[in-house]
Structures are given as C-alpha cells and as structure tokens.
Amino acid sequence: MFRRFNAPLRALFAAAAVAVLATAARAQEPQRGGTMVMIVQPEPATLASYMSVAGNVCPVACQVYEGLVSYDWDLKPVPKLATSWEVSPDGLTVTFHLRDGVTFHNGAKFTSADVQYSFMEVLKKVHPRAPVVLGDLSAIDTPDPMTAVFHFNHPAPYLMMALSGYDAPIVSKSAFENTDPAANPTANKPIGTGPFKFGAWERGQYVRLDRNPNYWQAGLPYLDHIVARFIPDASTRSAALETGEVQYAAYSSVNYSDVKRLQANPALDTTSKGYEMTSGLSEIEMNEHRPPFDKREVRQAIAYAIDRKFIIDNVQYGFGKPATGPLSSNFKPSGLYTDEVLRFDVPDRIAIANKLLDEAGLPRKADGMRFAATLEVNSFGQQWMRQAEYLKQALAAVGIDLTLRSEDTGAWLRRVYTNYDYDMSEPFFNNLADPVIGVQRQYVTSQIRKGVDFVNNTFYSNKEVDDLFAAGAQEVDPVKRADIYHRIQKILVTDSPVIWLSEVQYVTVFNRKLHDATTGPLGTYSAFERAWIEH
Amino acid sequence: MRRWIYAGGRLALAVPVLFSIAVLNFFLIHLAPGDPASVMAGEGGSATPEYMAMLRHKFGLDQSLPLQLWHYVVNVATLDLGYSFRNDEPVLTLILDRLGPTLLLMGTAFVISVGAGILLGLLAGTGRNSWRDGASSILALLASATPSFWLGLMLIVLLSIRLGWLPTSGYETIGSFYEGRAYALDVGRHLIMPALSLALFYLALYTRVMRASVIEQMNMDYVVTARAKGQTELGIIFGHILRNALLPVVTMAGVQAGNLIGGSVIVESVFGWPGIGTLAFAALQGRDLNLLLGIFLVSACVVVAINLMVDLAYVALDPRMDM
Numbered sequence: 001m002f003r004r005f006n007a008p009l010r011a012l013f014a015a016a017a018v019a020v021l022a023t024a025a026r027a028q029e030p031q032r033g034g035t036m037v038m039i040v041q042p043e044p045a046t047l048a049s050y051m052s053v054a055g056n057v058c059p060v061a062c063q064v065y066e067g068l069v070s071y072d073w074d075l076k077p078v079p080k081l082a083t084s085w086e087v088s089p090d091g092l093t094v095t096f097h098l099r100d101g102v103t104f105h106n107g108a109k110f111t112s113a114d115v116q117y118s119f120m121e122v123l124k125k126v127h128p129r130a131p132v133v134l135g136d137l138s139a140i141d142t143p144d145p146m147t148a149v150f151h152f153n154h155p156a157p158y159l160m161m162a163l164s165g166y167d168a169p170i171v172s173k174s175a176f177e178n179t180d181p182a183a184n185p186t187a188n189k190p191i192g193t194g195p196f197k198f199g200a201w202e203r204g205q206y207v208r209l210d211r212n213p214n215y216w217q218a219g220l221p222y223l224d225h226i227v228a229r230f231i232p233d234a235s236t237r238s239a240a241l242e243t244g245e246v247q248y249a250a251y252s253s254v255n256y257s258d259v260k261r262l263q264a265n266p267a268l269d270t271t272s273k274g275y276e277m278t279s280g281l282s283e284i285e286m287n288e289h290r291p292p293f294d295k296r297e298v299r300q301a302i303a304y305a306i307d308r309k310f311i312i313d314n315v316q317y318g319f320g321k322p323a324t325g326p327l328s329s330n331f332k333p334s335g336l337y338t339d340e341v342l343r344f345d346v347p348d349r350i351a352i353a354n355k356l357l358d359e360a361g362l363p364r365k366a367d368g369m370r371f372a373a374t375l376e377v378n379s380f381g382q383q384w385m386r387q388a389e390y391l392k393q394a395l396a397a398v399g400i401d402l403t404l405r406s407e408d409t410g411a412w413l414r415r416v417y418t419n420y421d422y423d424m425s426e427p428f429f430n431n432l433a434d435p436v437i438g439v440q441r442q443y444v445t446s447q448i449r450k451g452v453d454f455v456n457n458t459f460y461s462n463k464e465v466d467d468l469f470a471a472g473a474q475e476v477d478p479v480k481r482a483d484i485y486h487r488i489q490k491i492l493v494t495d496s497p498v499i500w501l502s503e504v505q506y507v508t509v510f511n512r513k514l515h516d517a518t519t520g521p522l523g524t525y526s527a528f529e530r531a532w533i534e535h
Numbered sequence: 536m537r538r539w540i541y542a543g544g545r546l547a548l549a550v551p552v553l554f555s556i557a558v559l560n561f562f563l564i565h566l567a568p569g570d571p572a573s574v575m576a577g578e579g580g581s582a583t584p585e586y587m588a589m590l591r592h593k594f595g596l597d598q599s600l601p602l603q604l605w606h607y608v609v610n611v612a613t614l615d616l617g618y619s620f621r622n623d624e625p626v627l628t629l630i631l632d633r634l635g636p637t638l639l640l641m642g643t644a645f646v647i648s649v650g651a652g653i654l655l656g657l658l659a660g661t662g663r664n665s666w667r668d669g670a671s672s673i674l675a676l677l678a679s680a681t682p683s684f685w686l687g688l689m690l691i692v693l694l695s696i697r698l699g700w701l702p703t704s705g706y707e708t709i710g711s712f713y714e715g716r717a718y719a720l721d722v723g724r725h726l727i728m729p730a731l732s733l734a735l736f737y738l739a740l741y742t743r744v745m746r747a748s749v750i751e752q753m754n755m756d757y758v759v760t761a762r763a764k765g766q767t768e769l770g771i772i773f774g775h776i777l778r779n780a781l782l783p784v785v786t787m788a789g790v791q792a793g794n795l796i797g798g799s800v801i802v803e804s805v806f807g808w809p810g811i812g813t814l815a816f817a818a819l820q821g822r823d824l825n826l827l828l829g830i831f832l833v834s835a836c837v838v839v840a841i842n843l844m845v846d847l848a849y850v851a852l853d854p855r856m857d858m
Binding site for chain 2: 042045128131229233239415452
C-alpha cells in the first residue's frame, strides 16, 4: 500500500530538488549602485519614528534608524547595534553589549549613553506605546561605553520582541540633548546609524535617502539611493510599477483588484512575506453598553452568521485567511497561538445563530427582522465599504437590520473611541510582535480609556482575563506563558467581545530586477541594506 | 490715475472681507468632528491618554475656543499663518512649496483651455450649423462629459505604459539631478498629461460661451455696416467681432481662475502632482487646522486679486466701460 505512493513521491522530491538547484543557479552576485524607488502610501506627516508608529513613517525612517536587535524568520532576536545580551534569571535585568565602531550620520560615535538617552529620555517620554512596553523599565546603567544594563520593576519578556529599529529606534544623544523630544529638529531630518542617510524631502513628491558610506557593515548597503515616492491614486501606483518607474510597493499599496494583473506581468513579482511581526486582524467591535450587544448569545450569533471565507475570497481577492480568535496564527512558532477554541465556521452555523437570537429573547417581527443596528464603516479604504455591504446582507439573513454609516477618519475615530456613539464598528488591529504590545489593549478593563484610539471600546471587562493578561506579561517560562495565552483565547472567543474576521494578508509587489528587498519578518519595517538592483 | 485710485479702493475693501473669511473659516473648521491629535494617534494604531494629552497640549487644543480664535486672529494680523504640527513645518513654507507646481499646472491648463476654447468657439460660431460647428460641438460635449480622472488614467495607459513616451506621474525625475534647460524639459514632460486632462474639461466651457457670443455679435448692426462698406469676412471677424465676443469669455475665465489656486484634487492625485489641492485634502483628512486655515486664506487672497485683475482687463478690452 505504502509502496505504491513511493514512486510519485520520489518524483516529486526530484522535481523539488531540481527547482531548488535552478533557484540557486539563478541567484547572482549582488551589484553595487542604483536607485530603488518605492511607494509609500500615504505620504507620512513626519519622519519621527520615535514618536509616531503610523504605518507610513517606518518604511522611510527605518532606513535611517536602527535598533539594538533585529529579528530572523523564526522571530528570534539577532544582533544589530547590540552584539550580545544576557537576561538575569529573575528577568529583572538585561545586559546589552554594544557594537564598537558605529557612528551616527552627524559624526557622533555610538555609545551606551545614546542607548540610555534614547530609551529613558526619548522613547519613554514620547513613544505612543511606551507606557505599555517600557512601563516597567526603571533605569539603564552604563558601566562602560559599550555596555548598557536595563533594570525592570517586573520581568518584561515581551521587551525582547520590541527592540527593532521600528519599535525602538536609537537616536543620537548629541542631536537630542537639551531639546524637547516632542519638538526636535530631526523630526523631519532623521539622524541615525542606519545604512541610508536622510537626503531630501520634497513634500507631496518624495523623500530621497542616500547611501551611508561609513556604515558599520563593510561593503553595505549596495544601493546608492532609496527614493520613497508618494502617488495618491492607486491606479497610477500600479501603472508606475508596470512602466518600471517604481520597483517596490509594500503593505498592499496597490489595489488588491490590480494584483492579479500585475502578477501576470513578467517584469513583476509578488510576495506576502515580511509581515510576520505585523499580523493584522480585521474585526467587528460591538458596544456592550448598547443592548442587545450586552448579551453574549447575540455576539456569538453574529459571529456564526458571517462567512469569513466569503469575505476573503470576494472582498480581499483571496488575500487573507479566516481568523479564529484574538491572536493571529503568526504566533504559532512561539507557541502562543491555539485554534482549539469555540469555532464559528461549522456547517449549521446559520441555524445556530437563529437559535441563539431566539434564546436571547429577540424573535423575528412581522418584517422578518429581530432588531436594527448601525455599523460604522472603517475609513481606511474602499475594501471596508465592500465588507460592510456583505455584512449587511449576511446579518439580514439572521434577522439583524444593519444600517451602514461612512465617515472620514477623524469623525469615525471620534465617534467610536471618544463619544462611544456606536453599535458596531469594523476596525483593523495589528497584533504586532507580542500579545502584550498588540493584543491585550483591546480586552483588559484598564484599557477602557475614553479618547484613546484603538483600545477597549466594547466595555468588555472580565477579571479572569485581566489577571491572565497580567500574568502573561510577566511570565518568563515559554511553556507556562503559552498556556496562559491559550486560556485567554478560549475565554475570549467564547465571550466574543469582538468578532474576528480575517488575518489580512498584505502583498508586496516588486520588480524582478530588485533582489533581497524582503530579508526578514519585519519586511518594509527594516532597512534595505542588502537590497540590490540588476543593471 | 483714476484706475489706480479705483484699484487702491478695491484693495482696501478686501481687508475686512479677508478678515471675515478668516474668522468664518475658523468656526467652520471647528464644526467638523475629530481633532488632529485623535487622527494622529489613530493612524498609529495605539496610543495612551498621556500621549494624546501631550499632543493636544502641543497643538494648543486644550485652550478654550475663544482663546484659540484670539491667537489665530492676532497671528493672521501679523501675517503669521502658524505652524503645522502634523507636518512639523511652518504653514507658509508648506503652502509656498506647493504654490509653484500648482500655478504651473493650473496656468498651463488655463492657457490651453482658454486659447483652444476661443479658437474652437470662433470656428463654430462663424460657421453656424456647418461641419465646423458640428465637429467642435461634439468635441466640447465629449470633453465635458469625460471625467478627468478617467481621461488621466487612459492617457497614462496609452502614453506611458503602451508607448513609453511620458512618465506616469510626479513633477520631476528623482535622482537625476537635472539643471537648467534639462530640468525645465523634464518638468515639461511631467506636465503634459496632467495639463491636458485638466484643460480638456474647461475647454468645453469656453468653446460654448465663445460660440454663443460670436453668433450674437454676427447679427449686430455694426457687422452689417462693415460688410456694406466692403470689408472681407476675415477682416470683419478679427477686426470687429473677436474683440466684442471676448467679453463674456473673460468674465467666465475670471470666475474659473479662482479655481487655479485651489488646484484640482483629482488630477493632482492621479498624476502625483505636488499641488495645493492634495495638500488641502490631506490637511482636511488629518484635521490639520492651522494648515487648512492657511490654505483657505491664501486662496481667498488670490481670488480677490484675480477679480481685481479681471475688472481691469474689461477696461482694456472695452474702453467704453466705466469704473
């Protein structure tokens, strides 16, 4: 029986081996020089990545700023400005040994004083995520210029996941000393240690970055310039890729509807790698202060009524995968993710949804509807309106009469996170590198914060979940930590304070002449020092 | 002399007008829900109350509305348009950076549309119901019925992707470091498609106004007189009709010229042209109040100036007109 499968299997392996060899033969020596033009959409308002985590800042700023570490494909930290580090057994001190011979673009030498200043005086004061990520960081000692010792009030295992040039850029003390970090002149002219130096910013057009000839990795970077171009119209962005004016467009800055056509272009290629530490989830939030969303049965019924596969296939053009709960399956390698939760993708889901709504005391009225609600449509692009249109139909099938309301970003955020004047909303959340950083903000009681965007606005409050998140943040043992997050996922999915729709899959479109642009899980949020262009 | 007194009077009158516009804009903008701190934090996807409070304090949003208005009015009176915190740049710098490309694009489109519109209208009007009339009417109809974004995209498909003659978008070739003539040529190549897309839309308007105006003038007594004294048709058209027929076109052009400074969000977006239109749109989306107020004020100034110029142009065209 098994033998019969062997021959085809062997053929398959042979084919795979040939493919690998062919790839190896095609791989060429990197070439020096050239300009890489990439799309950044929309134009960033500032390049101060130490105080703005907006998605369009880092693709530019992360070429200039570096972090203590970077991450490999297994999401393990690898040396960058720190060459090695030791965590004390109690988890309360982390000692970083720094790289010697690194200089900032302003000529200043990189030392432990810059690390101390960056974390204590800049990041801790102005970084939007600082109170969560750096809240327990109490002090940094600098016993010598090449050693920095971090001291914590409580163990902070998540911090090792948030030290890249994206999460914690190291700035030059000499450029920041005696200034207000929130109003530093380098906000639009960044000075870092990275492979590219800031060149020029023509507002409305482009930012130009120039090769750093004194970069600490000898021979790198390969490119002479990187140009970040801003083209407001999505169709023109696609056209610019087709003509070869632009070689790289990440974070789905090209319309999903255009991707198939671009994939057919022999000069272009696509990848979905380089987003493993972003992990975006699309969701529906429900306001528990507005009946009937205070009832768990109603929230579960909505979760059952939605066909996630349909949304992915038709709204997202196949780019995505169904979400099972509050954590993205990108947390599988670290063991934190589990899909052993209440599943809503069962065959008789519509019947279950109807039954739950009946049990919740919401019978169908004469017009076939049980109750009416308004869905606040996400303002960040057309696909959200299409998703909302599907949701209206899907929920009508179980007797929920949905009205769609579309406002611009300012009005939508104000309504949903400040005025709480909403029934349902369809936001988009990034899990980021660790649940402490990107997940718990949405579910713990202490994150019900009026006027703060993208935190707990559903009023979900569960002591058990609060305690588990608190324990997970400080647990240093990976197995125990995974167990804590598995329990959190089970409870949250059963309570369904929000409905998790899909893990969004971003697409990077790039010219085949551009090589080694995606070299790690941070993708566009890391420097292109190894990228090179065939010419 | 009289002309200058008139112009001076009009300018003096413009001061209270601009002042009222500034105050009105201030309140209009504050009627929109949402504030810049909220949008900035929202784009980041995560923020803390401390961070939001810091932003609001920095932007001066924690002050009372009358106090904010007072600061704004005092600043405007001293010609200080304020600071765009979102962009970390003075508002005036941001606007002046965009003013050149805006005026270049809108000015080129304006000249093409007025020039071609007058020519087509003249052709159509002088040959009423002839093939010339039909052809220019159809052209005008098509041009006004075609959305400019679609026309722009089709131009890109044809001239950039298929033929490879022109760059798809942008203002200049980045990293080429052109200078002098080469730079002007480079900008010119980038200018062709956006200017054409914009011009075609306005072209229809001028063609129609010019055609109607020419037809009206053709039936005037002075044309009959000119014909009776034996002037050639061409002499009549260029010596008599043209100048009289231009007046309504100038009126229309004066009104449309106000749009120049506002730019065209759509065409600027399609071609990635760094104009005022997209800047205003981004400012509105980001609730960048200072920048938005600055753009409104600069636009108002230009509209006042253009209206004055149009009035002066009337007198040049028709000396009978009194001030």
